[in-house]
Amino acid sequence: MRKYVPKDDVQKKPYYTDRYWVAPQVAKFDVESDEVFAADLATIKEKCEVIEAYIQVDQMVVIIKPTDNFTVAQILKDECAYNQLSEVGAMDWIAKQNQYEVFYQFLSMSKRKRVRIKCFLDVDQAVESLNPLYRSADWAEREMWDMSGVKVNNHPYMKRILMPDDWVGHPLLKTYPLQGDEAAAWYEVDRIFGKEARDVIGPENREPARVDRYDTERFGRLGHEIERGAEFKEDQAKTPLAYQEEGGVLIIKKFHEDDTVEITDRKR
Amino acid sequence: MKRYDLRHLKSDFDSRMEEIVDKEIKAGEVIIFLFEIGDFDAIQRSADIIKESGCELINSLKFNEVDWTIVIKKEAK
Amino acid sequence: MQQPNRLRPFFENISFDRKDNEMVINFGPQHPSAHGQLRLVLHMQQEQITKAHPDVGYLHRGMEKMAENMIYNEFLPTTDRMDYIASSSNNYGFALAVEKLIGLEVPRRAKVIRMMLLEINRLMSHLFWLATTALDIGAMTVFLYAFREREYLMDIIEDYCGARLTHSSIRIGGVPLDIPDNFIHDLKEFLDKFPQDLKDYEDLLDTNRIWKMRMEGVGVISKEMAESWGCSGVMLRASGHNWDLRKEEPYELYDEVEFDVPVSTKGDNYARYKLYMAEMRESSKILYQTMDMYKKTQENNETELMAHAPQYISAPKLDIMTQNYALMQHFVLVTQGMRPPVGEVYVPTESPKGELGFFINSQGGPYPYRLKMRAPSFWHTGILQDLLPGSMIPDVVAIIGTTNIVFGEVDR
Numbered sequence: 001m002r003k004y005v006p007k008d009d010v011q012k013k014p015y016y017t018d019r020y021w022v023a024p025q026v027a028k029f030d031v032e033s034d035e036v037f038a039a040d041l042a043t044i045k046e047k048c049e050v051i052e053a054y055i056q057v058d059q060m061v062v063i064i065k066p067t068d069n070f071t072v073a074q075i076l077k078d079e080c081a082y083n084q085l086s087e088v089g090a091m092d093w094i095a096k097q098n099q100y101e102v103f104y105q106f107l108s109m110s111k112r113k114r115v116r117i118k119c120f121l122d123v124d125q126a127v128e129s130l131n132p133l134y135r136s137a138d139w140a141e142r143e144m145w146d147m148s149g150v151k152v153n154n155h156p157y158m159k160r161i162l163m164p165d166d167w168v169g170h171p172l173l174k175t176y177p178l179q180g181d182e183a184a185a186w187y188e189v190d191r192i193f194g195k196e197a198r199d200v201i202g203p204e205n206r207e208p209a210r211v212d213r214y215d216t217e218r219f220g221r222l223g224h225e226i227e228r229g230a231e232f233k234e235d236q237a238k239t240p241l242a243y244q245e246e247g248g249v250l251i252i253k254k255f256h257e258d259d260t261v262e263i264t265d266r267k268r
Numbered sequence: 269m270k271r272y273d274l275r276h277l278k279s280d281f282d283s284r285m286e287e288i289v290d291k292e293i294k295a296g297e298v299i300i301f302l303f304e305i306g307d308f309d310a311i312q313r314s315a316d317i318i319k320e321s322g323c324e325l326i327n328s329l330k331f332n333e334v335d336w337t338i339v340i341k342k343e344a345k
Numbered sequence: 346m347q348q349p350n351r352l353r354p355f356f357e358n359i360s361f362d363r364k365d366n367e368m369v370i371n372f373g374p375q376h377p378s379a380h381g382q383l384r385l386v387l388h389m390q391q392e393q394i395t396k397a398h399p400d401v402g403y404l405h406r407g408m409e410k411m412a413e414n415m416i417y418n419e420f421l422p423t424t425d426r427m428d429y430i431a432s433s434s435n436n437y438g439f440a441l442a443v444e445k446l447i448g449l450e451v452p453r454r455a456k457v458i459r460m461m462l463l464e465i466n467r468l469m470s471h472l473f474w475l476a477t478t479a480l481d482i483g484a485m486t487v488f489l490y491a492f493r494e495r496e497y498l499m500d501i502i503e504d505y506c507g508a509r510l511t512h513s514s515i516r517i518g519g520v521p522l523d524i525p526d527n528f529i530h531d532l533k534e535f536l537d538k539f540p541q542d543l544k545d546y547e548d549l550l551d552t553n554r555i556w557k558m559r560m561e562g563v564g565v566i567s568k569e570m571a572e573s574w575g576c577s578g579v580m581l582r583a584s585g586h587n588w589d590l591r592k593e594e595p596y597e598l599y600d601e602v603e604f605d606v607p608v609s610t611k612g613d614n615y616a617r618y619k620l621y622m623a624e625m626r627e628s629s630k631i632l633y634q635t636m637d638m639y640k641k642t643q644e645n646n647e648t649e650l651m652a653h654a655p656q657y658i659s660a661p662k663l664d665i666m667t668q669n670y671a672l673m674q675h676f677v678l679v680t681q682g683m684r685p686p687v688g689e690v691y692v693p694t695e696s697p698k699g700e701l702g703f704f705i706n707s708q709g710g711p712y713p714y715r716l717k718m719r720a721p722s723f724w725h726t727g728i729l730q731d732l733l734p735g736s737m738i739p740d741v742v743a744i745i746g747t748t749n750i751v752f753g754e755v756d757r
Binding site for chain 3: 015017028109133134164178
């Protein structure tokens with residue numbers, strides 16, 4: 001029976017995976033092994049229900065319900081002295097369980113500890129904004145919405161931050177191709193000239209080094225210049241590389257291409 | 269661990285190889301030589317050069333039709 | 346903002362309308378002192394700013410998306426382009442994150458070389474900051490001097506990794522090359538004359554009336570604001586927090602090296618300027634000590650440069666050229682990529698700009714399932730939103746200078 005691979009996940013897949021290979025797990029330790037974390041977890045557990053908590057690579061990871069992320073952040077900030085929200089991000093588990101996973105990375109300077117609060121929320125579910133507690137959440141959540149499409153409630157200025165304001169789609173989803181979808185490829189043309197100008201302008205030349213010698217619209221041939229758009233002929237009159245206008249500049253001696261000397265030895 | 273490409277010298281790479289082995293590498297260092305096979309005597313010649321200069325021939329490989337690669341280690345005097 | 350449609354198209358540089366002499370101007374993406382592509386929309390009453398809205402995203406290359414389609418080693422050169430002023434610190438941040446994910450121990454000599462590279466990068470980044478900030482405020486000579494110093498450092502880095510800006514000088518699991526013979530000599534030569542140059546810049550700037558007027562009391566960041574906005578690095582230490590990751594959460598060999606962390610409580614531009622100058626002295630102190638540590642590793646000849654983990658890191662070149670299995674394993678690691686264990690890790694490091702964190706969630710495949718880069722400049726741009734209201738236009742230029750923001754890192 002072949003392994004199930006989600007069809008719309010267009011990210012790059014491993015070239016070959018051994019059929020019976022099971023990936024090892026990064027070590028997870030019990031929270032009780034570190035008393036500072038244990039105390040923090042206890043204070044969280046009083047107010048909200050904790051689905052799972054463990055210590056991974058000397059940081060505590062606590063998985064909670066998405067509805068009480070604000071209360072947990074409040075507890076961490078007030079009671080457990082986690083005074084900085086370093087990062088907010090989202091992961092896309094839509095193919096597996098039709099859910100996003102949002103993680104908040106907290107830092108306590110006094111205790112020198114870092115905690116990661118994670119919550120799984122459904123695709124149409126929204127998360128409460130932590131902006132009143134930590135101002136750094138303002139931009140972080142805007143980027144999370146922009147990149148992954150996780151909706152955030154009562155955010156002061158919920159707009160896209162990295163992509164243009166009227167961009168369609170969220171780039172970091174697994175269903176969004178790396179090179180961008182059709183709307184992304186035609187974004188500038190649609191925005192400036194409108195959809196009907198697509199076939200006039202033609203697709204974007206994504207290959208930076210591609211030069212089409214017969215296309216006189218976009219490429220000029222040094223030394224064999226012809227008007228833009230003119231018909232390309234094989235035997236082109238050689239036009240010398242003149243650095244000045246035809247009549248030359250008033251005071252400056254006209255500098256001809258043959259007078260150039262190529263210096264080869266650098267020590268001169 | 270340096271790699272010296274002597275393919276451009278075609279078959280008269282002996283002097284350059286000796287020069288490199290004597291002067292340019294430190295004792296105990298491992299280097300890779302790459303040279304053209306030509307008519308197959310180049311391989312024997314390179315092995316002789318390495319032997320008389322007292323280095324240890326670790327590996328001698330034929331990666332493709334034209335080139336020959338030898339890995340040598342200079343004796344740590 | 347406007348509602349664009351066919352009749353009133355939305356172009357970025359049309360002049361904004363004016364109501365009750367409140368003027369909205371674009372501190373546009375192409376601005377000489379915007380340190381890259383920052384579009385700052387400023388609502389102003391005469392010269393005073395009432396509302397500032399930084400609009401970023403002009404240099405967004407989709408690095409996190411690229412990371413999900415590249416194997417770990419392939420992604421390393423991309424991290425150079427994140428904070429292109431000090432690219433070795435990004436490489437190091439990424440490499441450390443992957444090493445912690447795998448649980449890898451890097452040999453001692455590689456650690457010493459890495460610390461040297463990191464501190465040279467810190468010096469280069471601070472010198473670049475000093476040059477651009479001084480130029481923004483008008484001090485041309487300091488700009489030229491600082492760039493000249495930076496040239497020496499770039500030559501040293503170029504000797505090591507062949508590139509001046511995009512170093513990719515650090516690999517996952519260690520360091521690719523041993524340092525060349527003249528590296529220590531050149532570095533020592535540079536470090537001997539560096540304090541004198543620093544003194545010159547400080548004589549030029551410290552008591553300069555214009556510099557003090559433009560910098561003192563401008564862009565004051567309070568302790569709570571720095572904390573709540575997620576500032577890090579010099580922005581945090583200028584507001585009274587004694588928080589330097591190299592001291593608080595020591596990684597590599599920072600716990601064996603003595604250096605102290607300059608902290609100030611003023612929180613204004615001048616404090617940040619003094620901190621950057623002090624940090625340059627600390628970095629040169631560290632570099633002296635790493636040179637001695639390198640000599641020690643030479644004596645008790647721990648000369649391995651890469652960690653020994655066959656399923657993650659390919660064998661040294663000597664083994665690859667001689668043993669068959671090493672060659673086969675190297676081939677698989679290079680073509681299909683190494684597969685770290687399933688798990689998550691967030692590893693912060695102290696980059697010249699602040700706390701640079703890499704969050705990697707791997708599901709056992711050769712490509713990271715999710716890679717989030719915590720760039721310090723992202724929040725240092727965000728703080729402009731709360732910091733600029735109330736200041737004047739020339740202060741905007743000074744504040745952007747001292748926040749030391751780089752847009753490769755902000756937009757990723």
